[in-house]
Ligand code: 5AD
């Protein structure tokens with residue numbers, strides 16, 4: 001496929017707000033015979049940044065083919081749900097959305113629409129989706145997105161049901177056009193799929209094997225993004241630091257980071273998610289060497305007990321993980337570390353859980369996403385004996401979150417009085433109030449007497465701290 005070209009939202013919808021795009025606009029005549037709303041589409045995304053970014057690419061593919069994006073399913077001829085199945089609750093959500101289109105249901109929405117299920121639930125459930133929701137026409141997992149134009153063409157030619165469910169591809173999903181949602185931050189997938197085999201995780205099954213994108217193609221796209229005004233790049237992958245350049249240049253991940261950070265106009269480079277096994281000193285050295293590489297590493301630990309880590313097949317022990325933390329903490333500039341933790345993995349004992357609590361103290365994370373274990377289909381953990389009652393798992397989750405909150409509050413309070421560069425991301429209702437992010441990925445809400453600050457980089461003095469954010473005022477030195 002051709003080059004990725006960024007087209008800013010405003011260029012696609014000149015003078016019109018996104019939600020104002022009308023289904024009766026001047027779109028080409030529909031060849032999806034009888035569809036209300038013509039060649040219009042609506043897409044809703046669940047789950048992680050990878051999914052958010054996949055939706056931006058799917059939107060690009062559709063726009064290229066003359067479809068227009070609308071803000072609600074009611075206005076759309078084509079309704080896509082890009083789904084997440086990492087935990088049971090996320091997976092259930094899509095079926096409740098699909099239920100809204102059940103023609104038998106009185107409150108059912110217009111069944112003349114083409115309904116498509118994309119992403120991880122599509123891959124996980126496959127054609128069974130047609131059984132549960134016969135009004136669905138398209139089921140396509142992320143490893144088959146390159147086939148989307150073909151699948152759409154088959155639907156346009158009158159086929160009732162089409163699927164793209166293969167995962168044995170070595171291709172990445174690159175599009176001629178990516179319709180990006182954010183005005184100054186651009187996501188870029190550099191590695192898709194996952195070759196790790198964590199015993200609780202459905203991702204290797206739903207996203208297929210690891211495939212990296214060639215470094216030349218990544219760098220070319222970043223240069224194009226910088227030229228049209230993007231200043232922050234987020235490199236994405238389930239295990240982003242397992243990146244292996246398939247081209248002759250054979251850039252390592254840390255070399256790629258440095259090359260992206262050197263592109264004129266790029267002021268911030270983030271990357272997530274890192275796997276502890278592949279986090280080496282070269283990545284820390286790269287962050288030290290280049291101010292444009294953000295001082296933040298997201299490094300999921302998942303559990304604090306080596307026994308549970310082994311059962312999770314995480315490929316490292318508690319001690320090895322803490323050595324990685326030590327490596328990051330020895331950097332010349334402070335690097336913030338965030339993590340993911342699962343509580344209530346099958347057979348997790350009180351002692352195991354205590355080890356997770358003590359790891360929080362040892363690692364001093366700046367943020368943690370914590371989840372109660374959720375059994376997933378096709379995973380080895382789903383069939384492990386699990387005597388721990390749900391109520392106990394919930395108690396552990398709450399205890400962990402309380403402990404982590406206290407750590408974050410203490411760490412954030414230690415920043416009061418310091419000055420940070422902030423990328424301004426939003427305005428609050430009061431005119432003088434703004435919100436931005438530090439390089440370390442902390443939210444900093446601040447006051448400034450100036451207007452039009454969106455997308456600007458400013459220096460802000462921290463005056464107050466909570467567990468999840470900082471407050472401050474613009475620092476005029
Ligand atoms: N149950 C609960 N949490 C899970 N995660 C992945 N699989 C599961 C599961 N089966 C969490 C991990 C991962 C994050 C994205 O979601 O912590 O890092």
Ligand code: SF4
Nearest residue numbers: 194196198201203238
């Ligand atoms: Fe899932 Fe483990 Fe791969 Fe992360 S590294 S996506 S948790 S299998």
